Amino acid sequence: MCLAQVCRSPINYTGNKYRILPQFIKYFPKNVNKCIDLFTGGATVAINLIAEEVVAIDNNPRIINLLEFLKKQDYCKLIKKIDNIIDIYGLSNSYKNGYSYYKEYVKGNNGLKQYNVEGFNKLKKDYNDLKNKNTNKANLYLYILMVYAFNNDIRFNSKGEFNLPVGKTDMNKNNREKIKKYIDICKSKEIKFICKDFRKIDIENFNDVEFVYADPPYLITDAVYNENSGWGKQEEMDLLKMLDKLNDKGVKFALSNVLQKKKLNLKNEILYNWLERNNDKYFINKIDYHYRSASYNKKNRDGLEEEILITNYKLEE
Ligand SMILES: C[S@@+](CC[C@H](N)C(=O)[O-])C[C@H]1O[C@@H](n2cnc3c(N)ncnc32)[C@H](O)[C@@H]1O
Structure with missing residues (x-):
């Protein structure tokens, strides 16, 4: 990475x-x-x-809170929690199941969009309905939303709601490696996040x-x-x-x-x-x-x- x-x-x-x-x-x-x-x-x-x-x-408090949340995590425990939420919302997990498992849902250039759209929209609603956006649950939801969102991006509207549509990719090997590397780096030097x-x-x-x-x-x-x-x-x-x-x-x-x-x-x-x-x-x-x-x-x-x-x-x- x-x-x-x-x-x-x-x-x-x-x-x-x-x-x-x-x-x-x-x-x-x-x-x-x-x-x-x-x-x-x-x-x-x-x-x-x-x-x-x-x-x-x-x-941006959401970003600072998310960075701070991820920084404090134990990688293996975090991944278990993420995989658990992926299962609950019926999102694709190409890392676990292989990409070919989702073959029949992959149309044209749309990647895993069709497979994930329903679960993603449900997760988005549940995240936007959370009253407190700085709990472990809210930060986990936000991270997963970003991974499954259009361009793997983070975007909020003026009401503070996450407002991107579903994207083409999922919690693949790259995303797992990025989190691991980030947690390792945060352990190797002091990074203080301030909003x-x-x-x-x-x-x-x-x-x-x-x-x-x-x-x-x-x-x-x-x-x-x-x-x-x-x-x-x-x-x-x-x-x-x-x-x-x-x-x-x-x-x-x-x-x-x-x-x-x-x-x-x-x-x-x-x-x-x-x-x-x-x-x-x-x-x-x-x-x-x-x-x-x-x-x-x-x-x-x-x-x-x-x-x-x-x-x-x-x-x-
Ligand atoms: C160009 S982006 C920074 C991108 C960053 N260097 C990176 O590599 O991801 C600019 C950032 O400035 C933040 N920002 C905007 N106005 C600000 C302000 N008044 N005080 C502090 N941060 C602000 C935005 O939230 C945004 O994250």
Whole structure:
């Protein structure tokens, strides 16, 4: 479950950095005591940071609770519980029964959709009906919903209901390996999950933090983390202010973002102007979404269209 030197989170999260992380994680400071993954999402970056202690922050309580729940589990016991719920809801278990067992239900390109649709919808209803969404049962249900959902994704509507339809896959070998790896990693270093708005983090307490990675929602893209959340100009400006303060305190940071989308004629003016103002301090590193190498580029911003990594230190392996 690892691409180059990067391990995959058990939570398949919209906007996760798994695919492009190998390009830039090698430039993150190594062997630091404490670092922060400020918008941790599915924790792909948090689990791959090399540090004694990682503080992983996100304002989505469902995700933070799920990550915390999975972290504390004993793998074998957890798998038994998951398999038990799969049986109760009559969902497919290709790991146990083999994929060919479900052959007659697999039509066209739809994978296990038809076999799972009824059980999935029942599980979704039962999850959405739960009053308390932070119990072991609720976290287990949410994890299984994600595994059997469209694109193995997690999405809530404005009422806080899980609202994805059934997907094509199930609790297969890959998903089992991802959970196992995640639990092992969480045992090997301290990862603290905190559910908070990033603005509530007191950066005056950052004295022992050596590195901050920030992967906020991108202002000029339309990625949806949950249909209720908003990331606007104010949030963008607050984040940049926070990064300036970190820089003043001597804390290294790396910020993922998209500066412009030429084809759509979109430009993140706030970010662009901030970079202009701090031309001598911050570095723009191009990240190629398809090609696995990061090239270093401080001055020439003309070609920048897609993913970038802004750092307050020069990238050196
Ligand atoms: C691009 S995603 C992060 C993806 C993550 N790096 C990964 O690899 O899975 C951005 C995250 O920012 C979180 N977020 C949005 N607004 C926030 C805020 N004001 N404070 C903290 N987290 C926030 C969202 O919940 C979402 O999980």
